[in-house]
Amino acid sequence: MKAYLEHINKAFESRARLGIMSVLMVEERVDFSTLKDTLQLTDGNLASHLRALEEAEYLQVEKxxxxxxxxxxxxxxxxxxxAFQEHLDALEQLILNNRKEN
Amino acid sequence: MKAYLEHINKAFESRARLGIMSVLMVEERVDFSTLKDTLQLTDGNLASHLRALEEAEYLQVEKxxxxxxxxxxxxxxxxxxxAFQEHLDALEQLILNNRKEN
Structure with missing residues (x-):
């Protein structure tokens, strides 16, 4: 496999998770309804992506x-x-390679 | 939702599909075993991603x-x-936005 593809992280593949992590890279601490409004996801969908990211220890929850x-x-x-930065770096490599070869 | 996230295409989310489309953007015509070797996927996994991309009319198959x-x-x-170019453009926006804000 092309080396950069190995650094594409399954945990961040979906649009929802890219969105969640992008928000959390910028804001120190974000509540559920802010994420929901920003990303326009349903409660159930957002909750399930948050849970997956929590299980991967990529985010922590405070109640x-x-x-x-x-x-x-x-x-x-x-x-x-x-991990998210590494994922973005791998995507960037993919984009650059596509650009170079076309 | 942040505008660029809307252009992230579910059909290209997985690493396997990013890999398949990257190969097909460069090579005019690729056979199954070349894709399999390049991307190091199992037959079943590769076949199922190819079928999904064919159903979306993003690739065509010749036997x-x-x-x-x-x-x-x-x-x-x-x-x-x-569609793939649009997806890559959206990912690039995501990367740039992350860079700007950090």
């Missing part, structure tokens, strides 16, 4: 109360930041 | 005989080339 309302926030882990 | 051996070749369609 707290704001007054009496539960508020869940998400933050990229250091592992997640590094 | 012929070389002597008495069947030989199947794959070629990107014009639609496929355009």
């Amino acid at each position: 707290q109360f704001v007054g009496r309302k539960p508020n869940t926030t998400y933050q990229a882990t250091e592992t997640g930041r590094e | 012929q005989f070389v002597g008495r051996k069947p030989n199947t070749t794959y070629q990107a369609t014009e639609t496929g080339r355009e």
Whole structure:
């Protein structure tokens, strides 16, 4: 396999996960409804992608109360930041190779 | 949703499909075993991704005989080339946005 393809990370393949990680690379801590509004995903779809990224230890979840309302926030882990950067680098290689060869 | 995310095409999300389309953007016509060797996929996995791309009309399949051996070749369609380029452009936007904001 072309070397750069090996660094494309299955955990980030979907548009939703690319979107989630892009948001979390910029914002320190983001709540569920901000992610939902930004990415225009359904609750179920967003929750399932967040859970997968949490299981991969690419993000961490914090549950707290704001007054009496539960508020869940998400933050990229250091592992997640590094893995996402590596994924973006591999995509960049793919783009550059396509450009060079055409 | 951030505008560029809308141009990320589900049909090209997986590493295998990124690899297949990258090969077909460069080579006019590629046979199954060349794709298999280049991308190091199993027969079943490669066949299923090729079928999905064919159903999306992003590639076309030609079956012929070389002597008495069947030989199947794959070629990107014009639609496929355009769609893949659009996908790569969206990924490039994503990468640039991540770079700018960090």
